[in-house]
Amino acid sequence: xxxxxxxxxxxxxxxxxxxxxTENELKFHYMVHTSLDVVDEKISAxxxxxxxxxxxxxxxxxxxxxxKVYGYVTNSRVKFxxxxxxxxxxxxxxxxxxxxxxxxxxxxxxxxxxxxxxGDCIQSRAFDSMVTSMMIQVC
Amino acid sequence: xxxxxxxxxxxxxFWEGHGVPWAPHLLQRPGEKTPQPSPPPENRHSPGxxxxxxxxxxxxxxxxxxxxxxxxxxxxxxxxxxAARAEQITELCGAKRVGYFGxxxxxxxxxxxxxxxxGLPVRIESIQCELPLPRFMMSKTDGxxxxxxxxxxxxxxxxxxxxITEKNTFKRMDDEDKQQETQxxxxxxxxxxxxxxxxxxxVPLSHGYSKLRSSTEQMHPAPYDARxxxxxxxxxxxxxxxxxxxxxxxxxxxxFSVEREPQDNNSNYPDEPWRITEEQREYYVNQFRSLQPDPxxxxxxxxxxxxFTKSKLSIPELSYIWELSDADCDGALTLPEFCAAFHLIxxxxxxxxxxxxxxxxxxxxxxxxxxxxPKWECALFDSYSxxxxxxxxxxxxxxxxxxxxxxxxxxxxxxxxxxGDDKQALKNTVDEVLPKDMSEDPATPKDSNSLKARPRSxxxxxxxxxxxxxxxxxxxxxxxxxxxxxxxASSLDLNKVxxxxxxxxxxxLLPPPPALPxxxxxxxxxxxxxxxxxxxxxxxxSQAAESSPTKKDLPYSQPPSxxxxxxxxxxxxxxxxxxxxxxxxxxxSVAAAKPHPTVQKQSSKQKKAIQTAIRKNKEANAVLARxxxxxxxxxxxxxxERIALENQLEQLRPVTVL
Numbered sequence: 001x002x003x004x005x006x007x008x009x010x011x012x013x014x015x016x017x018x019x020x021x022t023e024n025e026l027k028f029h030y031m032v033h034t035s036l037d038v039v040d041e042k043i044s045a046x047x048x049x050x051x052x053x054x055x056x057x058x059x060x061x062x063x064x065x066x067x068k069v070y071g072y073v074t075n076s077r078v079k080f081x082x083x084x085x086x087x088x089x090x091x092x093x094x095x096x097x098x099x100x101x102x103x104x105x106x107x108x109x110x111x112x113x114x115x116x117x118x119g120d121c122i123q124s125r126a127f128d129s130m131v132t133s134m135m136i137q138v139c
Numbered sequence: 140x141x142x143x144x145x146x147x148x149x150x151x152x153f154w155e156g157h158g159v160p161w162a163p164h165l166l167q168r169p170g171e172k173t174p175q176p177s178p179p180p181e182n183r184h185s186p187g188x189x190x191x192x193x194x195x196x197x198x199x200x201x202x203x204x205x206x207x208x209x210x211x212x213x214x215x216x217x218x219x220x221x222a223a224r225a226e227q228i229t230e231l232c233g234a235k236r237v238g239y240f241g242x243x244x245x246x247x248x249x250x251x252x253x254x255x256x257x258g259l260p261v262r263i264e265s266i267q268c269e270l271p272l273p274r275f276m277m278s279k280t281d282g283x284x285x286x287x288x289x290x291x292x293x294x295x296x297x298x299x300x301x302x303i304t305e306k307n308t309f310k311r312m313d314d315e316d317k318q319q320e321t322q323x324x325x326x327x328x329x330x331x332x333x334x335x336x337x338x339x340x341x342v343p344l345s346h347g348y349s350k351l352r353s354s355t356e357q358m359h360p361a362p363y364d365a366r367x368x369x370x371x372x373x374x375x376x377x378x379x380x381x382x383x384x385x386x387x388x389x390x391x392x393x394x395f396s397v398e399r400e401p402q403d404n405n406s407n408y409p410d411e412p413w414r415i416t417e418e419q420r421e422y423y424v425n426q427f428r429s430l431q432p433d434p435x436x437x438x439x440x441x442x443x444x445x446x447f448t449k450s451k452l453s454i455p456e457l458s459y460i461w462e463l464s465d466a467d468c469d470g471a472l473t474l475p476e477f478c479a480a481f482h483l484i485x486x487x488x489x490x491x492x493x494x495x496x497x498x499x500x501x502x503x504x505x506x507x508x509x510x511x512x513p514k515w516e517c518a519l520f521d522s523y524s525x526x527x528x529x530x531x532x533x534x535x536x537x538x539x540x541x542x543x544x545x546x547x548x549x550x551x552x553x554x555x556x557x558x559g560d561d562k563q564a565l566k567n568t569v570d571e572v573l574p575k576d577m578s579e580d581p582a583t584p585k586d587s588n589s590l591k592a593r594p595r596s597x598x599x600x601x602x603x604x605x606x607x608x609x610x611x612x613x614x615x616x617x618x619x620x621x622x623x624x625x626x627x628a629s630s631l632d633l634n635k636v637x638x639x640x641x642x643x644x645x646x647x648l649l650p651p652p653p654a655l656p657x658x659x660x661x662x663x664x665x666x667x668x669x670x671x672x673x674x675x676x677x678x679x680x681s682q683a684a685e686s687s688p689t690k691k692d693l694p695y696s697q698p699p700s701x702x703x704x705x706x707x708x709x710x711x712x713x714x715x716x717x718x719x720x721x722x723x724x725x726x727x728s729v730a731a732a733k734p735h736p737t738v739q740k741q742s743s744k745q746k747k748a749i750q751t752a753i754r755k756n757k758e759a760n761a762v763l764a765r766x767x768x769x770x771x772x773x774x775x776x777x778x779x780e781r782i783a784l785e786n787q788l789e790q791l792r793p794v795t796v797l
Contacts, residue, residue, distance in 0.1 A: 108468075109462075109468040112440070112465070112468050112469060112470035113440075113458055113461045113462060113465070113470075114440030114441055114443060114444035114461065114470065115444055115447075115454050115457045115458035115461055116458055123455055123458070124458065124459075124462055125459060125462065125495075126462050
């Protein structure tokens with residue numbers, strides 16, 4: 001369902017970004033980048049020390065005519081951004097949440113790997129396959 | 140030509156469909172026999188890597204029909220147009236649609252060719268029938284060797300192994316091409332890309348394919364011998380005959396498992412590379428204990444990281460191995476997880492590609508069930524003798540004997556047919572692995588003890604284990620020698636020799652193995668063990684000498700010659716002193732053994748010592764021969780330089796004179 005999935009580090013650089021290949025993938029990268037502003041807005045509005053699951057999930061960041069962008073932030077300020085196609089009959093909020101949860105748990109698994117240095121690009125095959133499953137689900 | 144443009148367009152679509160940015164420069168030109176285009180980072184999802192290029196396959200398909208017409212032995216009517224038929228087959232098997240010949244397409248194409256050759260109409264349904272194998276007249280040289288007369292002489296039974304090897308050739312060619320690509324060493328030909336199902340939706344074909352596969356499966360165990368001579372010309376080198384079946388199996392496993400048949404490949408082909416043998420298991424457990432005394436608790440991530448980093452594999456690979464083996468993703472390794480990880484590392488170092496998923500024989504549950512907790516102390520010996528007859532011991536024994544006879548310092552893992560260079564590089568890297576900060580394991584002497592006590596047929600394998608164990612042991616403090624007037628404390632001396640040179644050598648000369656800890660047992664086992672010490676020592680410096688470029692040979696040739704000299708010196712002294720305990724080398728032991736009826740051990744031990752001495756001498760000879768050849772080369776180069784300089788001088792001289 002996701003057309004593009006991105007994991008962004010605390011310092012706002014991408015750790016992982018992957019999209020369904022189309023003719024203009026750069027567009028997705030741009031959308032993710034611009035959505036970071038919205039994420040920061042929401043985080044700062046939230047205040048600090050809010051560890052609720054609800055607060056982790058930021059919801060719809062902004063909709064465009066073709067796509068919708070959803071956000072999720074972890075406790076360590078790592079952001080997950082997901083772009084979904086609007087033409088898909090609207091995915092329920094729960095589904096998006098569950099997708100983010102899956103992302104989060106896979107990310108945690110990647111973190112657990114002692115050979116992974118936080119801040120590196122994510123090159124884990126398990127993570128890749130999980131993301132692919134999310135993206136392919138739609139097609 | 141329209142066919143080519145169609146294929147190229149299809150291949151561009153293929154790349155896009157696999158999450159890869161479309162790169163026009165990567166399009167394959169029709170008719171060019173290119174290796175697979177080097178895929179961009181997301182290439183894990185490209186099944187095309189496992190297939191042959193369309194041009195290759197098309198040529199093969201084309202070869203088939205003309206062969207029929209050309210030879211005129213066809214039972215089938217002649218083809219109307221070979222190219223047209225090939226085109227039809229290509230289209231039918233789906234290659235045109237997907238733009239390449241993946242394994243499915245390839246097998247289907249072969250079936251269709253067989254159908255066509257036997258006169259059946261070329262349709263999808265025709266692959267359902269039981270068909271004789273397609274006969275090809277290959278224009279390429281390799282094919283001719285295989286498919287020439289033997290194909291006609293032997294019956295159908297033999298054609299199947301040829302077919303298999305042919306597939307293997309393709310696979311291997313692709314694999315080797317892949318291996319030459321610089322990027323992504325972790326990429327495995329076993330990559331079963333999740334995104335490939337759309338391309339592999341050949342439900343009706345799967346039946347035909349499975350038929351083909353089942354027929355090959357039946358033939359698989361039978362004509363091993365027929366396959367052996369075929370492997371020779373393929374350029375894959377070395378490995379005893381015991382290593383070849385695993386190699387075939389792995390390549391077959393590769394070729395078959397790409398299809399991701401629902402049936403488990405592993406049940407059909409015992410996955411030799413992923414099965415942990417008893418000795419390996421013991422070694423891994425030893426290592427575990429050295430890191431973490433309690434076998435039932437965890438090794439933390441950082442400790443494991445430090446340990447595995449010493450294996451000199453790349454970080455992404457290690458990361459992937461960790462991912463595979465840490466099943467519960469808790470950042471720590473239990474004993475079975477650790478064994479699995481270690482085994483994967485060993486396999487990787489021996490050249491096996493990493494699997495996509497953890498093989499069933501490496502799953503923690505399996506490992507825990509298969510290998511109960513090792514009994515330490517003296518029970519070790521019993522457990523060995525019990526578990527020996529089990530499993531595929533004779534096979535491993537054979538393999539290990541052969542391995543130990545050859546250059547050891549590798550794990551007792553089937554060393555597959557890597558090319559000579561790769562093997563050398565592997566051995567070098569393996570030699571370099573020697574975790575220096577691991578404490579000496581007190582359990583290992585007992586292991587060595589019991590190993591030594593076993594019948595002679597196991598002495599070679601025990602060598603390998605010991606050396607493998609020594610890899611993991613701590614060299615800095617050599618164990619104290621027994622108090623037996625050991626003026627020739629060879630291991631200590633050699634430590635001193637090596638330690639200054641260790642920082643000097645970039646390649647990480649193998650620090651001398653810690654030798655065996657003090658043992659109250661008779662001198663003969665010690666002699667044998669020390670004899671084994673030296674082959675390793677000599678081998679290590681020789682390998683270091685080889686690995687370094689020729690320019691560095693001169694500084695390095697010093698250390699290699701030193702231990703040799705030292706070895707010979709003590710031998711002379713030993714013969715003079717005639718002490719049984721002054722054992723530095725095999726010859727010493729031989730010399731000492733003969734004049735000494737005081738040696739209280741039986742003649743079998745003496746024979747063992749003599750055997751080891753002979754072996755050691757042979758190895759020393761090999762080392763010296765290698766050194767010699769290197770020095771010869773150096774000499775030649777120096778000669779050439781000299782000649783060049785002299786020429787220059789002559790040219791310059793008239794100028795200066797005038």
